[in-house]
Amino acid sequence: MPGCQEAVAQRLSRRGLFKGAAGAAALAAFSAAPVGGAFAAPVSFTRVVDLTHVLDPAFPTFFGKPQLEVRKLFTFDKDGFNLNEWVVNEHTGTHLDTPFHFSKDGPSADALAIENLVVPLVVIDVSAKAGGNPDYQVTAADIVAYEAVNGAVPPGAAVALYSGWEKHLGTDMFRNADAAGTMHFPGFHPDVSAVLAEKGVSGVVVDTLSLDHGASKDFGFHYKWLGSGRWGVEAAANLGTLPPKGATLVVGGPKIKGASGGPSRVLALV
Amino acid sequence: MPGCQEAVAQRLSRRGLFKGAAGAAALAAFSAAPVGGAFAAPVSFTRVVDLTHVLDPAFPTFFGKPQLEVRKLFTFDKDGFNLNEWVVNEHTGTHLDTPFHFSKDGPSADALAIENLVVPLVVIDVSAKAGGNPDYQVTAADIVAYEAVNGAVPPGAAVALYSGWEKHLGTDMFRNADAAGTMHFPGFHPDVSAVLAEKGVSGVVVDTLSLDHGASKDFGFHYKWLGSGRWGVEAAANLGTLPPKGATLVVGGPKIKGASGGPSRVLALV
Numbered sequence: 001m002p003g004c005q006e007a008v009a010q011r012l013s014r015r016g017l018f019k020g021a022a023g024a025a026a027l028a029a030f031s032a033a034p035v036g037g038a039f040a041a042p043v044s045f046t047r048v049v050d051l052t053h054v055l056d057p058a059f060p061t062f063f064g065k066p067q068l069e070v071r072k073l074f075t076f077d078k079d080g081f082n083l084n085e086w087v088v089n090e091h092t093g094t095h096l097d098t099p100f101h102f103s104k105d106g107p108s109a110d111a112l113a114i115e116n117l118v119v120p121l122v123v124i125d126v127s128a129k130a131g132g133n134p135d136y137q138v139t140a141a142d143i144v145a146y147e148a149v150n151g152a153v154p155p156g157a158a159v160a161l162y163s164g165w166e167k168h169l170g171t172d173m174f175r176n177a178d179a180a181g182t183m184h185f186p187g188f189h190p191d192v193s194a195v196l197a198e199k200g201v202s203g204v205v206v207d208t209l210s211l212d213h214g215a216s217k218d219f220g221f222h223y224k225w226l227g228s229g230r231w232g233v234e235a236a237a238n239l240g241t242l243p244p245k246g247a248t249l250v251v252g253g254p255k256i257k258g259a260s261g262g263p264s265r266v267l268a269l270v
Numbered sequence: 271m272p273g274c275q276e277a278v279a280q281r282l283s284r285r286g287l288f289k290g291a292a293g294a295a296a297l298a299a300f301s302a303a304p305v306g307g308a309f310a311a312p313v314s315f316t317r318v319v320d321l322t323h324v325l326d327p328a329f330p331t332f333f334g335k336p337q338l339e340v341r342k343l344f345t346f347d348k349d350g351f352n353l354n355e356w357v358v359n360e361h362t363g364t365h366l367d368t369p370f371h372f373s374k375d376g377p378s379a380d381a382l383a384i385e386n387l388v389v390p391l392v393v394i395d396v397s398a399k400a401g402g403n404p405d406y407q408v409t410a411a412d413i414v415a416y417e418a419v420n421g422a423v424p425p426g427a428a429v430a431l432y433s434g435w436e437k438h439l440g441t442d443m444f445r446n447a448d449a450a451g452t453m454h455f456p457g458f459h460p461d462v463s464a465v466l467a468e469k470g471v472s473g474v475v476v477d478t479l480s481l482d483h484g485a486s487k488d489f490g491f492h493y494k495w496l497g498s499g500r501w502g503v504e505a506a507a508n509l510g511t512l513p514p515k516g517a518t519l520v521v522g523g524p525k526i527k528g529a530s531g532g533p534s535r536v537l538a539l540v
Binding site: 089222 | 323355
């Protein structure tokens, strides 16, 4: 389908939503949309990749303690059907960080427009650097290097950091806490927030437990990025299976009123 | 993009996943897929429609009592960031019903293959009938009437029942319980389960609180449909804005181990 291939390239401009959008102008798109938005050119895909980890009470957490309890309220053997309730921290498993997480009154999960959660996906591979330096922080130079090979990051896109950290899941290396309790895993440098915002990027995705690197003492990227009205996804799966450009991210975030984020179903349409 | 229009039509055959799939044979596709599946022909869309209601503790429930509590664990003013935990019943708001909900050992939310949650969407409008009869049950005749106008329900599709019940949200009419507590809203007749299964349908979607009609005393459709390894979505929004065919449903269900279902982000790509 050559026509669709071209459409994939064309939609990267997202003219309908993001014409001229850059920096703060892009924020206008973050108002709540009750139904949804239109793309200027067709988006096309032939496969779906699940970027979501299975979540159970043992899934590692930023705070280091379990953040999910599954309580059986009804069971098939006793009641004829199965039904549980969850006690769950909003920032558990593969999950959404909303602007409200690190701002006084930014949009919460119910207020993010759906057209900002279905967006072109850019994947920046820093796994080689992060493999040699667990404290690695993505900088503006990494964005420049990406664009030199792949072309400009399209306005409205999500930018995913593929650090390769997923391979440590199930071991202490995923949190990689030292004797003092400081964690060591890669993340976004706070200074790159303004660089991505200037390009009109909607959100960022990491395969670790935090948008900031584990050793951050001040949540510098969180405050700048989420505080500017943008979103993040943490603990994504399977980023290493994706092309550097051309996929469409679907962030199936919770639509719970006032939520600062929450476990999400995150997909890539490729 | 005429090529993409054709692709939309072609993908309805879903040859890659569902060639010859009918009845029980389609169940083979319900095994867990860790990464994702491929479509035989490109799927194309130009807009996204959010089929998810905003969920708050006042959202109506099947059991009639609140099923969501949002507990503030950290607040921006006091702690520098906002973070809540939820106590939430799996069957609250716009949510997924898995086979495990009404079977002893069917697939739970973490075990549904992602390619069965991104599928062609058929919308059957029975709002006129349901408007005059709150106890209306969709029958095989409604499927026949749909296909006479729109062509065959494609294998692998989701079939949505648009009853128009959404307009009652925010009033007692949404549950429409009588003096004895019996609810009165439309749903799928139990006999239609076999009809849809024979066509290889993956899941069903309703805009009410139950796959069965409200007055059901035996969860007849639930047992047959979910018990056969298929899924449902309840309390969907905005079905009335969709075309009868041509859209793609994305069920952003929770990937929580052992979940019988859960609040989900449900979208249509049109």
